[in-house]
Every structure is written in C-alpha cells, then in structure tokens.
Amino acid sequence: MTDKHITDLALFTGKPQYENFSRFKEMLPVSRMAASSAPYQFADGQTIALPATYAFEGEERSSDTFLTETDTSAVLVLKDGAVRHELYRLTGGRDVQWISWSVAKSFVSALVGIAVAEGHIRGIGDPISDYISVEPGSAYDGVRIKDVLQMSSGARWNEDYTDTGSDVHRLAAAMAGVMPLDTFVATMVHEAEPGTICRYNSGDTQALGGLLVRATGRSLTDYMREKLVEPLGFESDAYWLIDGVGMEMAFAGLNVTARDFAKLGELYRNHGRWDGKQIVPETWVHASVRADAPAHQPGQPILADHPLDLGYGYQWWLPNGDRGEFSAIGIYNQLVYVDPSRGVTIVKLSANPAYGTSMDERTNREMENIAFLRAIAASFDIQ
Template sequence: MQASALIDTAKIIGERLLRLDITGIKRLSRVNSLFAPQKIVWNFSHLDQLFHALPFDMPSAVPSPLPEAKGPITTSVDLDRYFIDRNVKSFLVLKDGAIRHEQYFHGTRPEDRNISWSMSKSVTALLLGILIDKGLIPADILEAEVQDHLPALKGSGYDGVRLLDVLTMSSGVRFDEDYVDYHSDINRMGRIIGVGGSMDDFAATLTRQWPPGTYMHYVTVDTHVIGMMIRALTGQKMIDLLNAHVIRPMGFEHSGFVITDEEQEPFVAGGFNMSTRDYARLAQMMLQKGAWNGTRIVSEAWIDRMTQQTAPLPDPETAKIPDGQLRYGLQWWLPPEARAGEFFGIGIYGQYMYIHRSAGVVIAQNAADTDFRVGDGAINLETLAMFRKIAEDLAGA
C-alpha cells in the first residue's frame, strides 16, 4: 500500500477508535484486502460478511425452470485455457433456454452468491423500465432534470442533468473510475460503502467536467442517481421495489443480497449478489424481450431501448481501448460490430451476462480476474469475441 494510503487508513482508524467503532475498523481491514489474490475468490462469494448488506426475498419454493439439454457443448474455443487465464469461478451457457454447459471452479458451488459489480447497473435500468411500464413512474421522466426531484443535488455536478443523461453515462460529471489508484473517485466511493457514510451525500459532492450529453464517460455514481430518482418518484425503498418487481417475479433459485452503505441504502450501481444460475435467468429473460416463465417482466419496448446504442461516443482524447470500441445503451453494452440482438452486462474482474438473441445463446460468468485491466481492458474485447464464437458455434451445431 502506498504511503499516502497508509496515512489515510491510519486516519480512518483513529476516527473509528474515538467513536469506539471496533466493527468499523475490522471492516476497513477487510475492505483493504478485498482484492488480495489469496482471498479474492472467497471474498467475491461472501461479501455479506464483509459489508453492510440486505437480503433479497427468499427464493421461490419451486424456482423457475432452467432445464438441462443433452450433449456436451460443441465449440472450437479452448475453454479450459480460458478458465485458467481469466480465473473463472463459474461459467454457464444456455442455448434456447436450456443449460448446455455449467462448470464451477476453486471450490465454488451453484448456490454461491457472486458479486455482480457493474452488472447491477443493468438490473437497475431494468427496474426503472418496469416501474415506467406499470405507471408507477411517469413515462416522460427521462427528460426530467434530476435536481428537480432531488433538491440535494442542486449546485452539484448533477444540476441540470437529465435522467436520460445518467442512464447513458453522459452526465458530464467529473469522476475518476481508476480501480488501481487508491485516491480515485471510485475508490473513495468504495470506502464510503465499506467503512461508513452516505452515497447520497457523496453524489452531491461531485462537480461538472463537460456539458451533459456531450460524451459517454463512465461514472458509477450516475447509476446511484438513477436509484435516488426511483426512490424519490415512488416514495418506496429500493430493496422493496427490487423484491416486488424483479426478484419475486423471476422465481430465482437461490437466495441473494445487496450491499448497502451505512444508512442501509442499496448499492444499486454494483452491489447485487446472486447465483450464476440466477444471472443466467435474468439474461434469458432479456433474450426473450422481457418475457419469463409465462410472465411479462418488462415491455419489449424498454428492452429494445436499453439495448440499442443511445449514448454519445466517448471523448476521443481520453477513451481507452474497450470504451472506444464498445457502444452503450441504457446501462447495457453492445460489443464491436454487434449482431442483431447481441448485448451484455459487465462487472469488473470478469462478471458477464452476455446475450446473443439470433443464436439463442446466453452466457453467465463470474470470475476473480485480477488481470481484467491489462491492455487498458483489451481482455474484455477478447472475451466478447470468444463468447460470440461460442454462440455462433452452438447456433450452427
């Protein structure tokens, strides 16, 4: 750890000692070792033991079906090499809604609750669409400026930003998403979640870099602002909305939970934890344009809107490799030269929900890939190309 990081840590410990907050000190120690190579696999399946968390509703007594197809997967991809190189924890492939490949590594199990990281963003956008479909949020809300519903954001970088701008990561807010730099905005935010503080208050401290809608610039707090808007517009808690409109209707197989800040506010930008099978269920519902197990979860129109390029392009002077070649919808991504109905949700360290609708294929993956940023994230492009190859091999089999 850098000297400045050690000083910062010592300061936090001192403040906690003055408050006799021994639990907070222990949590800080765990947060600082969250990505340690010898602990990362276990940590990524047990984050409710490291952070504040709220459970999702218990799974259905009879979970929604996820049948198994006969015969092994047929693909030219060297999966065994890939699993080693990317430190994969779990890997599941659906073809036409049936399991064609399911494998677990490093002692993990089907019932393990795996951190989604930024795949949570995609689920948060899904929830927003469901609430609009049901008339619980006005249909024209995407054009509303967030400070009109969130007075605490007046005068901040979010003043004058539309809900559509935060959905497309084009708020123009200044934010450093460097996961390696201890002092980056994303890591300052992480310490609020891990040690103590309010994400709502943190959002109000951010400032403006560009006019809203100018560039797609990835800002994790943009998704938190979506959650703030949902709470303000419905007057309900996020955990209750998620349970009522996503968790229970999907009929998940395993229990899950969401990380929260100190005020028990869910970390909707990266804190959902579910089994790989249940991530696959979500992805299959997306493939089926919002229908699942005989139930309409969300409208086809919202699925289409989320998964079409909507965001402006990134700033060409600052965009790194994957951001410069990928395209962005409403909290969902499109790969380079996307096929019809091909899109994905992604989280750091190798979390994926990949959908290839024309091939009828879904891939859900959880990993602990500490090399995920090698080549400015070019590994993500290699992974997406491999997923596409698997999908097209299965479609042609």
C-alpha cells in the same frame, strides 16, 4: 452486522479474490431478498463442450487456460432457454451467490424501466434532481434521467482502478462509512454538457439507485424483490451490499447465483416477457440495448482515459457488430452476455487476479471475455 468494509479487500492489487467474492453475505453489511415463492428451473438440454480454443488478437487461445488465468468460478450456457453447459470451479457452485460488480447496473436499469411503466417516474426526460436531493449546480442538478442511464450525465468522474485517489475508489470509501452514498452523489461535480460524452461512471448508477428509492418510496432491496426476484423465479436468496445507513450499493453490490443472473439475460432476450407475462416493457428493453446517438456507438464510450470498442445503452454494453448482442459486464470479468440472434445467454463469473492492476486489456481482458463468449455462442452454428 460485520465491521468489515469493502476497502479491506485489497482490490486491484493482484491479490486472489475468489474466496471473498463467493461469501460477501458473510463478510460485509448486506440486505436480503428472499428467493421466489415459485422458483423457476431452466430446462436441461443436450450438454455441449465448450470450444477448446477461441480467436483473439489474431491467434487461437486455449479456453481452459483462459478460465484458469481469470479464476473463473462459473460458466453457464443457455440455448433457447435450456441449460447446455454448466461449469463450476474454485468457490463457485449452483447455490453460491457471487458478487455482480457492475452487472448490477443492468438490474438497476430494468427496475427504472418498471418504475416508469408504473408511473413512479413520469419519464426519463425528467431531471433526476426532481426526485433526488442534490446541491445546486452539482453534477446531477437539472440533468435528464436518460443522460444518467446512458452514462452521459456530464459528471466529473475517474473510473481508474489503479488510482487510489480516483472517484471510483472514493465511492468505495463512502461504503466504508466516510459518508452516505446519497451524500456522495449529491455533491458530485459537473464537468461536461450532458448527453455529449459517454463516460463510464459508477456514480451515475448510484444516482439511479437513489432515484428508485425516492420515486417508489421503497428500498431497492424491497422493490427488486417484488419486481424481479419473485416473478423471475429466483431459486436462491439474493443480497445487496449496503452502506452505514442502509442504502444499497446500486452500482455494484448485488450478490446472485449464476442461474439467477441468467434470468435477467433471458428476460431481455425475450423482450421483457417471462412465462407469458410482460415484466419489463418491451419498448424499454429495445431502447436499453441500442446505441441511439454517436456518443454511444462502439469505440466512443470512455472508461477511465481510453475508449472501448463497445457501445452503450441504458446500463448495458453493446459489442461491436451486427448480431444485436448485448452484455452486462462487471469488474474482475463478471458477464451476462446475450446473443439473441442465436438464442444464447451465457453467464461467466470470475475473479481475474490481474484485473485493475493496470487499465490495459492485457490485465483486464474485457474484450477477450467477449471474444470467448462469442466463440461459445458461434459453436451452436456447427452442431
């Protein structure tokens, strides 16, 4: 085990990170999920070129320039389950496990759905405090699991990456041994009525990680290895970042290859079925990628101090529009984007050096990434 911690990386300072993001398993404390005993390889389809340009904010922008400026390591495009484009740059590669950041949240959501189906969790109407230890009157005391899934727990939270005193930075510090992640969650502060405000909160996902561990009696690593890694045919080992007592960094710590990231998108595109078997309940998948209340509609979810033109489901982002798209999105521009109407799943893994140096679109380029991936998906309409 290494003595390095996530706080040593100088995140959100403009420092290039692509060398780090490709080798966390060598740099930081991790747990390992062995590759599937029956690795699944996507079929190869006719190779397409990426669109030379894409439209954003009223102008045509260069795709190649965008990939370069965001230090993109991988772009994987699937159409109807077949690989149509596979690009690796910098430290990316088919066998490289890349840090998910908040893409991990969507994996955690899938595991919660499985745990409900298996009876480990009675239902998402239960208070999460029936399963995890929290201080009386703290953020998660009596709060429904559903509200936590939808980032509507009412916990006080600041996800401002530019503020070193923000909650998200304190959560990262917990990973460095200041306190166990479970203690951090147990002592978070209540602020708003649950279910009324969708405020993006990495603490909510860490609480869900604790829920899975307590409800199943197994580590997140062990449970995911059996329920997702093995049946989906992960081709490569996967890794979770862990704290000093072995608890997984549920909100952001998953390290997976581009092809194995794509398997979650394909699983959800196919309504939770894989190779003829229902892995995640179909009803769970459908509920997960829909905004079922006003607070979760596009334009309402709040990141730090501003709303985003994205909706929110059960730990999945929902682009504005009528195509039924959904996406797992992580900091530094990690995305697993799905357009089920076109049969398209796209993985983009990046280390955008400007990310988090402000909380503005001009540096973080969240919506621009969606525009770029939409252009790739739409390119199939004219082939």
